Amino acid sequence: MNDILITLLIIIIKLGLIFAVVLTMAAYLVLAERKILARMQLRYGPNRVGPFGMFQPVADLIKMLTKEDVCPAGADKYLFLFAPGLAAVTALMSLAVVPFGPTIEIFGQQVPQVVCDLNIGVLYFLGLSSLAVYGIALGGWASNSKYALLASIRGLAQLISYELSMGLAVVPIIMAARSFSLTDIVMAQESLPFVLIYPETFLIFFVSVAAESKRIPFDLPEAENELVAGFHTEYSGMRFGLFFVGEYINMIILGSMTTIFFLGGWHGPLLPPIFWFLFKVLGVAFVFIWMRGTMPRFRYDQLMHFGWKVLMPIALLDVVVRGGFMVWSLGG
Amino acid sequence: MRDLWRDIKGTLEPFWVTLSYIFKKPVTIQYPEQKRTPYSRYRARIVLTRDPDGGERCVACYLCSAACPVDCISMQAAEDENGRRYAAWFRINFSRCIFCGLCAEACPTMAIQMTPDYEICNRDLLNLVHEKEDLLIDDGGKDNEYNFYRHAGIGVVNPRGGNEDETEPEDVKSLLP
Amino acid sequence: MATVLFYILSAIALTATLLCVTRRNPVHAIIYLVHAFFALALLFYVLGAPLVAAWEVIIYAGAIMVLFMFIIMMLELAPSQELQGLVWSRLLPVVLLSLTVLGATFAIIAFDPGGVDGIPVYFATPRDFGYTLFKEYALAVEVVSFQLLFAAVGGYYVGRTDKKKGGRK
Numbered sequence: 001m002n003d004i005l006i007t008l009l010i011i012i013i014k015l016g017l018i019f020a021v022v023l024t025m026a027a028y029l030v031l032a033e034r035k036i037l038a039r040m041q042l043r044y045g046p047n048r049v050g051p052f053g054m055f056q057p058v059a060d061l062i063k064m065l066t067k068e069d070v071c072p073a074g075a076d077k078y079l080f081l082f083a084p085g086l087a088a089v090t091a092l093m094s095l096a097v098v099p100f101g102p103t104i105e106i107f108g109q110q111v112p113q114v115v116c117d118l119n120i121g122v123l124y125f126l127g128l129s130s131l132a133v134y135g136i137a138l139g140g141w142a143s144n145s146k147y148a149l150l151a152s153i154r155g156l157a158q159l160i161s162y163e164l165s166m167g168l169a170v171v172p173i174i175m176a177a178r179s180f181s182l183t184d185i186v187m188a189q190e191s192l193p194f195v196l197i198y199p200e201t202f203l204i205f206f207v208s209v210a211a212e213s214k215r216i217p218f219d220l221p222e223a224e225n226e227l228v229a230g231f232h233t234e235y236s237g238m239r240f241g242l243f244f245v246g247e248y249i250n251m252i253i254l255g256s257m258t259t260i261f262f263l264g265g266w267h268g269p270l271l272p273p274i275f276w277f278l279f280k281v282l283g284v285a286f287v288f289i290w291m292r293g294t295m296p297r298f299r300y301d302q303l304m305h306f307g308w309k310v311l312m313p314i315a316l317l318d319v320v321v322r323g324g325f326m327v328w329s330l331g332g
Numbered sequence: 333m334r335d336l337w338r339d340i341k342g343t344l345e346p347f348w349v350t351l352s353y354i355f356k357k358p359v360t361i362q363y364p365e366q367k368r369t370p371y372s373r374y375r376a377r378i379v380l381t382r383d384p385d386g387g388e389r390c391v392a393c394y395l396c397s398a399a400c401p402v403d404c405i406s407m408q409a410a411e412d413e414n415g416r417r418y419a420a421w422f423r424i425n426f427s428r429c430i431f432c433g434l435c436a437e438a439c440p441t442m443a444i445q446m447t448p449d450y451e452i453c454n455r456d457l458l459n460l461v462h463e464k465e466d467l468l469i470d471d472g473g474k475d476n477e478y479n480f481y482r483h484a485g486i487g488v489v490n491p492r493g494g495n496e497d498e499t500e501p502e503d504v505k506s507l508l509p
Numbered sequence: 510m511a512t513v514l515f516y517i518l519s520a521i522a523l524t525a526t527l528l529c530v531t532r533r534n535p536v537h538a539i540i541y542l543v544h545a546f547f548a549l550a551l552l553f554y555v556l557g558a559p560l561v562a563a564w565e566v567i568i569y570a571g572a573i574m575v576l577f578m579f580i581i582m583m584l585e586l587a588p589s590q591e592l593q594g595l596v597w598s599r600l601l602p603v604v605l606l607s608l609t610v611l612g613a614t615f616a617i618i619a620f621d622p623g624g625v626d627g628i629p630v631y632f633a634t635p636r637d638f639g640y641t642l643f644k645e646y647a648l649a650v651e652v653v654s655f656q657l658l659f660a661a662v663g664g665y666y667v668g669r670t671d672k673k674k675g676g677r678k
């Protein structure tokens with residue numbers, strides 16, 4: 001019983017730590033994005049609240065919490081109130097399987113730096129990312145607004161389409177690591193990160209991940225100049241904030257996954273592993289922001305065309321070729 | 333094949349551009365600390381000016397009020413004992429003014445003028461209703477020398493027709509055939 | 510422990526399915542069905558088949574139900590007269606079901622973080638699962654995949670556009 005209690009305690013501590021770190025990180029990612037985007041457009045970005053605008057996220061939080069929580073007439077009330085939570089929770093839950101570092105020893109206890117090293121970690125992540133659709137779909141549908149509904153439909157189609165190529169792009173990695181567990185996948189990249197061995201798979205994965213994150217150039221579900229604000233048109237206050245923060249948590253998750261699958265996870269010289277991990281995740285997040293500052297939005301038919309007729313066949317071909325090569329090199 | 337190369341180049345090049353822009357100096361002017369000097373013909377706060385002799389220029393002709401597209405000028409005309417017209421009260425509602433400058437263009441006496449003072453925002457709308465006392469300044473504004481009554485109008489400075497560029501008023505009675 | 514969880518989860522799955530078939534609003538029905546799928550996935554997990562559990566969520570809850578929802582949204586089915594009822598009585602099932610599923614998930618993770626030692630009759634790691642599927646039942650898998658291929662080609666044939674006439678058949 002004592003063992004179970006300790007395990008439970010460790011899990012809860014880890015959960016608390018991760019939540020605190022990730023939520024703060026998400027909040028400051030918002031600030032970083034605004035700053036970086038601003039600099040790309042020769043502006044300063046937020047710099048009024050505190051030194052260098054450091055307290056901007058706090059100010060935003062206070063603003064959102066104190067705003068009125070509007071529920072439009074004719075909306076499906078419970079689903080409307082429930083959807084933002086779903087969006088944030090599905091994003092947060094993926095964190096459970098993310099390994100931040102190797103197992104360490106604290107007070108004689110072996111503590112793996114992951115909440116739960118599922119043996120099907122990859123599938124858990126894929127499953128949650130496919131569930132993330134529900135947040136935006138239900139939110140948009142329940143708003144009883146044509147813009148939100150259109151955005152949800154777009155979001156549904158987009159996420160389903162790109163999930164496919166994302167899943168397929170993970171397959172060579174699973175084949176190479178011979179495991180569904182994320183820790184094992186990182187372990188397999190001890191000497192060489194997979195991005196060097198599978199550059200084309202990395203490209204496919206990265207593009208699909210960018211599409212999954214619903215950010216420019218794939219931000220059709222919230223295309224501001226066509227659909228007001230997309231699926232969260234009708235949301236206000238902290239409910240909008242949940243959608244918003246969910247997007248950034250999602251960015252962190254997808255960055256972690258890219259790091260784990262392709263960039264060698266926590267492996268790196270000199271610095272402690274956890275720093276390498278954070279460093280890589282932030283690097284991926286920077287590329288996301290950079291992309292947002294650079295690219296225009298896809299048109300909807302281009303998006304679908306690219307997803308189904310270009311990315312998917314290439315991903316399939318990649319799986320077949322890589323798999324065939326692997327079987328051949330193992331000698332049948 | 334050429335097209336593919338062009339597309340790849342067209343996709344990657346912008347990334348370099350945006351990255352290089354991060355290290356450029358932002359062009360933002362940090363407003364409350366740094367203020368830009370507007371050009372002298374900038375259209376902002378409206379003033380009522382005085383002529384070189386120190387008298388009010390406005391003759392309460394209502395032309396500005398009529399020209400104003402948002403109807404934010406109102407006044408009451410009055411006359412003093414020698415027939416010189418003036419505004420008993422003159423009010424501009426700056427919460428409605430769109431700073432189009434049509435009033436200044438319409439004014440025959442150059443009384444109403446636009447100035448570059450743009451910082452007039454306020455938390456209370458009623459503070460934006462400026463009365464004649466708030467509008468009147470002790471200066472000639474853009475043309476300090478101009479005095480309407482030295483060119484036309486009834487005999488306030490000079491007797492009627494006594495100005496340099498004026499001819500004597502016709503004696504209507506002597507025009508009889 | 511496992512037995513208790515099993516019965517709780519089964520109860521949830523059954524209730525959710527029941528609620529699903531009695532809903533008038535199609536979207537609500539879908540949500541209950543997704544609930545049922547979750548409970549089902551957890552059941553599989555409890556019974557020692559984590560891979561099947563994951564597929565259940567990814568394919569059924571994550572893809573097929575989403576497609577259902579897509580269609581419903583596109584067709585814009587108006588919910589036929591909402592049944593009038595007390596507010597909490599409509600809210601209660603959702604809250605209860607979600608809470609129990611969440612609690613069960615947490616309990617599983619807490620008592621069995623690796624998902625390794627189970628109560629299972631037979632614990633199927635992804636590897637075992639793969640071997641069984643693609644070695645012992647390879648023929649069946651091939652047959653099924655061919656069927657799917659036929660279905661795909663058939664669908665493409667039925668939905669083809671007539672080039673000459675330029676219209677859809």
Ligand code: SF4
Pocket residue numbers: 378396399400401402403404405424428429430431432433434435436
């Ligand atoms: S600037 Fe335009 S809007 Fe303002 S008072 Fe003059 S005429 Fe009216």
Ligand code: SF4
Pocket residue numbers: 389390391392393394395396397438439440441442443444
């Ligand atoms: S400000 Fe000028 S236009 Fe307006 S009433 Fe006075 S003289 Fe006339």
